Amino acid sequence: MNKSASQSDDGALARPTTKDLARVAGVSRATVDRVLNGREGVKKRTVDKVHAAIEQLGFVRNIAAANLAKSRTYRFLFILPQSGDQFHGEILRHINEAQTAFTADMVTTSVRLVDQNDPFEIAALLASLSPETVDGVAIMAPETPQVRDAIHRLQERGVHALPFISNQTLNGDKWVGIDNHAAGATAGTLMGRFLPNRAGKLAIIADSILSRDSLERRSGFDHVVNSEFPHLTALPSLETYGSQVRANHIISETYRHQKDIVGVYILSSEARGPLSAIWNVALPQNIVIIAHERTPCTENALVDGTLDAVITQDPGHLVRSAVRKLRAMTDGRSTLRSQEKIRIEIILKTNL
Amino acid sequence: MNKSASQSDDGALARPTTKDLARVAGVSRATVDRVLNGREGVKKRTVDKVHAAIEQLGFVRNIAAANLAKSRTYRFLFILPQSGDQFHGEILRHINEAQTAFTADMVTTSVRLVDQNDPFEIAALLASLSPETVDGVAIMAPETPQVRDAIHRLQERGVHALPFISNQTLNGDKWVGIDNHAAGATAGTLMGRFLPNRAGKLAIIADSILSRDSLERRSGFDHVVNSEFPHLTALPSLETYGSQVRANHIISETYRHQKDIVGVYILSSEARGPLSAIWNVALPQNIVIIAHERTPCTENALVDGTLDAVITQDPGHLVRSAVRKLRAMTDGRSTLRSQEKIRIEIILKTNL
DNA sequence: ATTATTTTGATGCACGTGTCTCAAAATATG
């Protein structure tokens, strides 16, 4: 029987190396290298022998040593909107916070802020990137033809691209973010459960209903409310377009015309505008209000009772997951499904 | 001005190495090594010079290369209860599932199942461990004097110990798990919010109220119910002691004597017994039932509407966090607070 | 059977750090 791997002092099985592979497969280390790195000019019979040895020994490549040998560093870029949105601020904070941890893993991250409403600027930025300066890009931007094409060409040039959080068509698990339909449905369920016996109307407030996120959340919300809580009626979405004045206006107007509002659902990732509008209008205490994303603003609103629940995704997890995925993409590996699944979290006053 | 780090082809700053440190500090690589690894016999003035260079260059040790040189492998052991509990099954599953990912990081994990009720067995196991065979242990076991002492001696022998999920006194951030008081409070909040206008009694079911977890959850639950939902009254805890017969008995008895039960809170991490008892007794449809831990059983109960909400902690995150912490402890590093914070998650039918 | 081509082996260096050894230099002690 073959001695399958060297034995260490304490009797534990040492981890098999390429040397062990070569010995067990009966080939040279050079050939093992050719097989492991998929180089040309190796007979199929030899390839099989090596693979059999890998199987037999349970060989796992020492990525650290490999990266050291290649002196590989991962250079990743986050492209984020430059709006002052607090949620994006949290994302930025986590990118910086994790910088030290990333450095230890040979990952360097940088951030570029772009105007969300200028697809040409985004496309131009993407066009300026090449595999010589960056290995992967996490992109948070609305899906427009320009951007979609730019992403496509970027990938063809050999730079990995990863839709980040929102607004892009998803392919397989090559994206990071939550299922917005389910997030909306969760909001709907909470709304219904918090209002078990009170028939009435639900106001729904969004920045703009044109974004993919908003549409999906709205659809999930409606689905649950219509099918499970027929005593509640979701009103058409109100759009604030990011304007505080407009937010104040539409909320007071709506409340004036619809006296039987029992709940408010704030769709957008920035709840500050709608919340202060609600504060100004002084809605009755017993209206249930649900918003998205954990920010200093929504935390405060939870604590003082203005907000009843917040549906959120963990920004730190989003950032780390993006980095892990980009790294896996550059290595041609796959990631752990369960680790990368971004949870839809529910936050109440008591689990802040 | 000093040339601070070598320049790579593409113009990007190469990451500084110990060589760069030596050059900038004006000492030899041997001395840099003495400082970095805290060896004796270096003059304070020299130590300061090196630290200044570290600061100036922003030097971060290449852990991968260091571990390679030391041929370091991390050998961790999980000590878990051998009860057939589904939640523990999930933990086990995640340990195995993440095995491949760990291997790539030079981490090998093993698992030992022990009888939770036999502190002497656990203490004996701990006593048998030495730094020669294991670097760190994640321990999930009730806190008894025997176990506490054994853990203490284990640490003195140089094996890192990490309380895992439950039942040990906590020191600083050297533990993994959720805040059970907050988890109980969350359950209480949901219960109250789901029952806004229905006065009545709440049945509370536990395996045993003697465990630290149960006590803390109960206390959090009571606090919220008493202070915020005075129309609800939490009954004394019912203990099942893991017996299905007893579960059936106490639940039917309680329901017979207390006709105005409007909610049930299942404290323990195993909800199967109480749930099937509830199923047998056929409680009225509109009773709100909340349990802990996401398992196949609680998932099914959510889908079919028996359960209204599940409070849970992500077992995969728990496992990975334990490994990261043990690794940081062995390296003498600190971990990222925000990443290791285990979230109290709320699961409804819609965010399964 | 000879030559051309493909496949394999042997060997050496590199990556960044840890860990030795031995000598040289600096400083302290008498």
Add this chain to the structure above:
DNA sequence: CATATTTTGAGACACGTGCATCAAAATAAT
């Protein structure tokens, strides 16, 4: 001053893998 001691430097090798070169062996083509 000479000597003992502390502090530092120079150098070599190791870890596991990638990558390159050149020769040797195996196989295919003529």
